[in-house]
Amino acid sequence: MHSPALDDEKSMKRAAREPLLKLSGVSKSFPGVRALHDVALALYPGQVTALIGENGAGKSTLVKIMTGIYQPDEGEMLIAGETVALPTAHAAFEKGVTAIHQETVLFDDLSVAENIFLGHAPRNRLGLIDWKTMRANAREVLGTMGAGHIDADTPLRDLGIANKHLVAVARAMSIDARIVIMDEPTASLSAKEIEELFLLIEFLKSQGKAILFISHKFEEIYRIADRYTVFRDGEMVGEGMLAETSQNDIVRMMVGRAVDHIFPQREPRIGGPLLAVDGLSHPTEFEDISFELREGEILGFYGLVGAGRSELMQAIAGMTRSSAGTITLGNEAIAPKTAADAIEAGIVYVPEERGRQGVIIGLPIFQNVSLPSLRKTSKSGLLRLAEEFKLARTYTERLDLRASSLSQDVGTLSGGNQQKVVIAKWLATKPRVIILDEPTKGIDIGSKAAVHTFMAELVAEGLSVIMISSELPEILGMSDRIVVMREGRMVSIYDNAGLDAETLVRAAAGIAS
Amino acid sequence: MIRILARQREVWLAAAIALMIVAVAMRFPAFARPANLMTVFNDYSILIILALGQMVVILTRSIDLSMASNLAFTGMVVAMTNAAFPWVPIPVLIVMAMTIGAGLGAFNGALVWKLGIPPIVVTLGTLTVYRGATFVVSGGAWVNADQMSTAFIQFQRGWFLGIPVLSWFAIVAVVAFYLLMTRTALGRSIYAAGVNPTASVYAGIDVGKAKFVAFCVSGMVSGLCGYLWVSRYVIASTEVASGYELQIVAACVIGGISIAGGVGTVIGAALGALFLGIIGAALPVINVSPFWQLAISGSAIILAVILNARGQKRGGRIILKKAEAA
DSSP, X not given: XXXXXXXXXHHHHHHHHSOSEEEEEEEEEETTEEEEEEEEEEEOTTOEEEEEOOTTSSHHHHHHHHXXXXXXXXXXXXXXXXXXXXXXXXXXXXXXXXXXXXXXXXXXXXXXXXXXXXXXXXXXXXXXXXXXXXXXXXXXXXXXXXXXXXXXXXXXXXXXHHHHHHHHHHHHHHTTOSXXXXXXXXXXXXXXXXXXXXXXXXXXXXXXXXXXXXXXXXXXXXXXXXXXXXXXXXXXXXXXXGGGOOHHHHHHHHHOOOOOSOOOOOOOOOOSEEEEEEEEEOSSSOOOEEEEEETTOEEEEEOOTTSSHHHHHHHHTTSSOOSEEEEEETTEEEOOOSHHHHHHHTEEEEOSOIIIIIOOTTSBHHHXXXXXXXXXXXXXXXXXXXXHHHHHHHHHHHTTOOOSOTTSBXXXXXXXXXXXXXXXXXXXXXOSEEEEESTTTTOOHHXXXXXXXXXXXXXXXXXXXXXXXXXXXXXXXXXXXXEEEETTEEEEEEEOSSOOHHHHHXXXXXXXO | OHHHHXXXXXXXXXXXXXXXXXXXXHHXXXXXXXXXXXXXXXXXXXXXXHHHHHHHHHHTTOOOTTHHHHHHHHHHHHHHHHHXXXXXXXXXXXXXXXXXXXXXXXXXXXXHHHSOOOXXXXXXXXXXXXHXXXXXXXXXXXXXXXXXXXXXXXXXXXXXXXXXXXXXXXHHHHHXXXXXXXXXXXXXXXXXXXXXXXXXXXXXXXXXXXXXXXXXXXXXXXXXXXHHHHHHHTOBOTTTTTTXXXXXXXXXXXXXXXXXXXXXXXXXXXXXXXXHHHHHHHHHHTTOOHHHHHHHHHHXXXXXXXXXXXXXXXXXXXXXXXXXXX
């Protein structure tokens, strides 16, 4: 409730020199993945620090460490000069660290006041919640933030996202949080709501809070942040004052890296146009997308998360409907209404999440492989098991699957072998176009290389591949041409000869070069 | 892994049934005589058929609580038809019962598929609606033995190759469901849609439609059992099979059909129903109050659920955890 009074200019300056939160030497690994390696971060009171990095750079892991959800393997954290350990989310809360997420984590069915004071509600003498005081305090906090228009008794459900953010901030104020983490807070806000959020951030700054602001949008970062820290591949690669650093410098820090693995050399034999998408639009997700995929080509799709790439591909693969535009495969116009239609036409979409959207754990390997091809393996209504096994054997052998039996539950296989089953499943439908959504997300380097080699083999056989990837080395290392999307629209299409990463990042982030 | 465990569970269930028979037979040898076991099987044939229908629905992560009401309604309509037009041949009545039942099931399925209402809510509603409809068509009156034709009553009491016709219905149903679930694209889609609906959608399976078909199937067998029930107990009333839906679900759960969907077999469901049958038949023989039967089958359900849960845990969720961490 009581924020440090920083009316004295001197103390403010001294406070600004000493970081309120300081992380150093923090490392965190997960099986097969090194998420953070020896990173440092400093947050200063009354300042906004922007945390910048590609997807997978380790930003979310860091936020989880700062809020007590993950424990670092190594490293130390200082808050106001004191070493602290945050074994639980509650410990972080008590130390005054609070996070405001993209999708706010509050309770829709509780009132605004209840949300603000959940867990630390004022009590009366009987130990029951003192509703009167709670409402009055809620109104007071909202008032100081200039959010007096929010009624403390409204159920949270009735508020828009922007107002929910205000409630989350009010909650942070009420626990006297000193460190406020904002993880892509603007992602689902309108332009006007973003302005309101920025006013609020200014207010938090004036209260001496240390703010960590995570965003992919450069204009916002330059608008609101004072400092920056850039992460790349789980390491801290640069920090400083934004006023002294250009956007291009930051982009360079984000992408510049040593090559960590060699992409397969291939001699693209590109044929004529196979898939033509013209003016494809969706009411809310993407608009006026036109591109051509040629035979034997790998077409990369790059953009920030939420640029509409997956949604576009799902429309092409029949999972969602487009509202306008045409899709032509070969010489035939197609309008797939279901995934089955698209598979029949020869377009398959391999979704991003293997566990949830790919393998069917509980079914044996051969049934996983034959699932999209059941029409082909049955005769007069009955499945022919011999045909199913033959299909499964052909494709799993080709992918060098390690399994003792094809009747084995796919859940008993390792992650890499499960991925092979998923790929076998799609290849068995004999597709002409295969759409891979983040094909190497979350798998180790060795498996990544195997997937890349395999992609090269597929196109060498004349298949056409569309690859959505948010990893720059992958998109640059594998694609023949690259489409960049931003906020549901196509920015441009590049030939991958001599293309540099910075051009792509600038296009995806909307920075004029 | 889950499949292998499930298979083992079916072996265990069969062993448990055999053990019960042996235990009772040690004191009352007549219990284990083939003729007696045949009677038990015959008595529980209707439950077996209903459990198979319920199994298909549960596999798609749904539940059909309206089966017993569907059975009562269809049984009433068939019995009234027989009373009014005794010349209508029994096979025609059976087809009629299955069609009406499938229609009521399709209504459930359509609400689940097209309106996205949770199955438990839909069928809890139609449980009452179909029971009420039975009252409406009959005006609350019963159809008694003397109103039914001899053929209507005697058809399922006939014998064929030394086995009662009613039992043949159950045997044919087991074979038909076995083929449906293991040898057709539909059966495979139902399993896939139950185990992992998201991945199934990407593989081109219409999960909503699979649920719809499952409800049609459970409705169809409810209709069939409507005829079998009223002709066996020689009465059609508004109270027929009241509360029986719980027995049907119990048979499935004991048979290892996972309420979470996607796991379970035809043999399991049939054995689950037989397990309840043996308990029901044995307890009066060894002079245990029939009220104990409820407690024992209740305990069996809980035991089955515990075994299910342990089986699934061993199935492993390692990959999911890895994907989350990355």
